[in-house]
Amino acid sequence: MRDKELYAAILGIRSPWQVANVELATKAEEVRVRLEMQAGTRLGCPECGASGPGYDTRRRTWRHLDTCQFKTIVEADVPRVECPKHGVRQIEVPWAEPGSGFTALMEALVIDWLKEASIAAVARLMSLSWDQVDGVLQRAVDRGLARREPLELERIGIDETSFQKRHEYVTIVTDQESGNVVYVADDRKQESLQGFFDELEPADLLRIQSVCMDMWAPYIAVVEENLHRAESKICFDKFHVAKHLGDAVDKVRRQEQREQLEEGDRSLVGTRYAWLSNPEHMDERSTGLLERIKHRVLRTARAWALKEHAMCLWHYASRTWARKAWLAWISWAMRSRLEPVKRVARMIRDHLEGILNAIVLKATNAPSESTNAKVQRIKRMACGFRNRSRFRNAIYFHLGGLDLYPANPSTHTTS
Numbered sequence: 001m002r003d004k005e006l007y008a009a010i011l012g013i014r015s016p017w018q019v020a021n022v023e024l025a026t027k028a029e030e031v032r033v034r035l036e037m038q039a040g041t042r043l044g045c046p047e048c049g050a051s052g053p054g055y056d057t058r059r060r061t062w063r064h065l066d067t068c069q070f071k072t073i074v075e076a077d078v079p080r081v082e083c084p085k086h087g088v089r090q091i092e093v094p095w096a097e098p099g100s101g102f103t104a105l106m107e108a109l110v111i112d113w114l115k116e117a118s119i120a121a122v123a124r125l126m127s128l129s130w131d132q133v134d135g136v137l138q139r140a141v142d143r144g145l146a147r148r149e150p151l152e153l154e155r156i157g158i159d160e161t162s163f164q165k166r167h168e169y170v171t172i173v174t175d176q177e178s179g180n181v182v183y184v185a186d187d188r189k190q191e192s193l194q195g196f197f198d199e200l201e202p203a204d205l206l207r208i209q210s211v212c213m214d215m216w217a218p219y220i221a222v223v224e225e226n227l228h229r230a231e232s233k234i235c236f237d238k239f240h241v242a243k244h245l246g247d248a249v250d251k252v253r254r255q256e257q258r259e260q261l262e263e264g265d266r267s268l269v270g271t272r273y274a275w276l277s278n279p280e281h282m283d284e285r286s287t288g289l290l291e292r293i294k295h296r297v298l299r300t301a302r303a304w305a306l307k308e309h310a311m312c313l314w315h316y317a318s319r320t321w322a323r324k325a326w327l328a329w330i331s332w333a334m335r336s337r338l339e340p341v342k343r344v345a346r347m348i349r350d351h352l353e354g355i356l357n358a359i360v361l362k363a364t365n366a367p368s369e370s371t372n373a374k375v376q377r378i379k380r381m382a383c384g385f386r387n388r389s390r391f392r393n394a395i396y397f398h399l400g401g402l403d404l405y406p407a408n409p410s411t412h413t414t415s
């Protein structure tokens with residue numbers, strides 16, 4: 001008797017359901033909790049709520065949280081109801097979501113663990129199969145996306161991130177207010193991003209004030225096509241410009257290092273990260289290193305100085321002064337005789353208005369930048385993804401800001 005009350009409380013079982021029996025199978029290390037419905041209960045169609053005559057019952061089981069390391073199985077004969085409109089349907093039960101083999105509480109716990117660990121680790125920890133845990137994740141994301149309120153976006157960031165192999169990408173749209181990922185699509189083509197705009201209403205499109213992104217022609221074309229006065233909203237932010245210049249410094253360094261090595265000079269060996277790091281965060285070792293070799297590696301040092309100078313051109317309040325400063329920088333860079341830097345300078349010249357937009361709108365891609373770092377962590381945690389759709393759902397799961405939990409009145413009490 002005590003067991004029944006205990007499990008009724010644990011499972012949140014209320015009338016018309018009750019715990020009929022609790023069976024402890026010591027050998028199988030299993031607790032079986034049998035639930036039954038009080039006779040004469042009115043049965044409602046899960047679709048429309050209309051009550052109908054009972055049709056038959058189906059035996060179903062759900063895995064629940066372990067009880068003292070014993071696997072806990074909930075079991076019930078669930079009635080099916082005959083609805084005049086929807087036909088024969090199984091009624092909903094208060095402890096689990098339709099179609100799930102887990103009680104809602106168990107599913108919520110799996111979701112909590114998935115926030116901390118990989119599918120494989122959660123499966124091991126909770127003695128579930130990989131597919132079972134994956135199913136919880138996929139259902140949680142579907143649920144979260146279905147429940148999501150209409151998006152009201154003002155500032156967005158668009159980013160690409162690599163998926164598994166080097167040249168496969170996904171496009172990620174971030175709401176810069178909340179930091180949530182609001183859209184994930186395959187590839188980084190025009191149609192990847194167009195899918196995002198297709199989901200928005202005309203009023204939503206008018207609300208968007210700034211779009212932070214890389215100087216990437218397919219994205220630019222799509223934003224120009226979809227947003228009114230896009231030329232005043234597209235922002236090429238510091239983070240993306242820094243990335244291009246960082247790559248240019250690295251190219252100059254590699255070339256100079258190659259030439260020096262041919263003459264037996266090893267000045268640049270092992271200095272890659274020192275040149276790429278932000279001077280504000282540079283440790284003493286790197287600072288000392290650059291000081292020592294600066295005069296011997298003139299081209300790399302010049303490229304580096306150009307990059308660092310460009311990083312100081314983001315604080316202007318006035319568009320006019322910002323333009324002057326950037327034009328001066330472009331002219332310096334074009335005279336540098338450093339081909340990789342000149343290539344970026346040309347790109348900056350062709351996209352200058354977008355850079356000025358970023359400066360005067362104070363649009364930074366910091367939220368997307370941290371999204372990127374988090375996506376990399378998700379990738380590492382999963383040791384790669386079997387396919388893009390799983391990768392996409394993992395991003396939504398961790399970064400979508402979605403309400404993932406099964407909502408069940410008797411078991412989920414936090415809402």
Ligand SMILES: [Zn+2]
Nearest residue numbers: 045048083086
């Ligand atoms: Zn119905």
